[in-house]
Amino acid sequence: MIRILTSGVALGVHVPGLLLADRLREQGVDAGVQVLERLLPDRTLTTTAAMKWAFHRDFRFALTGQRVATDPSATVADAAVEELLARWRAERTDRFVVFSGFWLPIVERYLDRYGAGAPPVDVCHVDSVASPSFVKTGHPAPGVRHVWLADAAGGRIPYSIPVTREPALPWHERERRLLVHGGGWGIGTYRERAGELRAHGFALDVVAYEEADVSGDDPGVRSFMVDPGWHPWLDDGYPPFGRVVPGEPPRFTRGAGHHGSFDLTRAAVATVSKPGGGTLLDSLWSATPAVLLEPFGGHEERNSALWRELGFGITFAHWAETGFDLAVIEKLHHTLREAAHRLPDYSRLLAEGAVS
Numbered sequence: 001m002i003r004i005l006t007s008g009v010a011l012g013v014h015v016p017g018l019l020l021a022d023r024l025r026e027q028g029v030d031a032g033v034q035v036l037e038r039l040l041p042d043r044t045l046t047t048t049a050a051m052k053w054a055f056h057r058d059f060r061f062a063l064t065g066q067r068v069a070t071d072p073s074a075t076v077a078d079a080a081v082e083e084l085l086a087r088w089r090a091e092r093t094d095r096f097v098v099f100s101g102f103w104l105p106i107v108e109r110y111l112d113r114y115g116a117g118a119p120p121v122d123v124c125h126v127d128s129v130a131s132p133s134f135v136k137t138g139h140p141a142p143g144v145r146h147v148w149l150a151d152a153a154g155g156r157i158p159y160s161i162p163v164t165r166e167p168a169l170p171w172h173e174r175e176r177r178l179l180v181h182g183g184g185w186g187i188g189t190y191r192e193r194a195g196e197l198r199a200h201g202f203a204l205d206v207v208a209y210e211e212a213d214v215s216g217d218d219p220g221v222r223s224f225m226v227d228p229g230w231h232p233w234l235d236d237g238y239p240p241f242g243r244v245v246p247g248e249p250p251r252f253t254r255g256a257g258h259h260g261s262f263d264l265t266r267a268a269v270a271t272v273s274k275p276g277g278g279t280l281l282d283s284l285w286s287a288t289p290a291v292l293l294e295p296f297g298g299h300e301e302r303n304s305a306l307w308r309e310l311g312f313g314i315t316f317a318h319w320a321e322t323g324f325d326l327a328v329i330e331k332l333h334h335t336l337r338e339a340a341h342r343l344p345d346y347s348r349l350l351a352e353g354a355v356s
Helices: 011-026 042-057 059-068 078-090 101-117 132-137 190-199 261-267 277-286 298-309 316-321 326-342 346-351
Strands: 002-006 031-035 095-098 121-125 145-148 177-180 203-208 221-226 241-243 270-273 290-292 313-315
Touching: 002 011, 011 031, 011 277, 011 346, 078 101, 095 101, 101 121, 101 132, 177 190, 177 261, 190 203, 190 270, 203 261, 221 261, 261 277, 270 277, 277 290, 277 298, 277 326, 290 298, 290 316, 298 313, 313 316, 313 326
Parallel strands: 002 031, 002 095, 095 121, 121 145, 177 203, 177 270, 203 221, 270 290, 290 313
Antiparallel strands: 221 241
């Protein structure tokens, strides 16, 4: 069993963990995903859900909140930790793969207790530098292996997790639409930029965060949404996702093998969003260029710089300077398609026991 440890604080952390589990199972490897928030007391979960709404509605508040956020694992009851450690010990565990730094205090407690009998640990970084959860919990124990899905310092993609085994759609088969979103929490300036792009004549798919963001007045804009009542700690599936039309009851369905929003990414000519790690993973496996909005913190700023350096993305401001020229986006698309042939598959290397 490979235990994949994620957090529901951000879908950009949780969804890659789900993808890794699916890719491993396809290769006959037993893999399970555990979400940190299932260990948290109800009062902490209530606060987390409230903060998501506040962050969505005020990007400046979100940036401040990110800087002062504390480690949620500190609120986990000791009895809950002991029960989890006993279960890990009783059940076969071949390896831990940690996607959120907030898991590290619990994992290190397990390593300290069982020493040489404990399984190896991979820390899987979705972002190109250490994200806030790893920064706040400090350096992991010696011997932990770091696996980078993007590397700002090295200017490369050391490993990746396939979102799908299907090839990317070629440019001529794509709808001339842009996918505009704010990541799992609907954060950033994407709503303002959507209005600007629409004024330039682009058809848009917009991932709304709440029904108040949805308007049916413009036939050139389609709205989609993750079920607002769903949280990653409620079940082990991908986020329920679907199109939202004013006056009609929403119908949310789960993606099979990958998250539903990826199907929109794969069909679009570009995505327009902040540069979260999950967004970059989608960009890579769909060969869909990223038009990069204002980053959510320093780690996303480095993500943005890397994507531009590799020729996979462009900032919104720079694209605007070209008059929103689609030829610029097409060139980025072809660069991404060429890169797809050189991506080391982390799931395959894990399945073969060959990560080094």
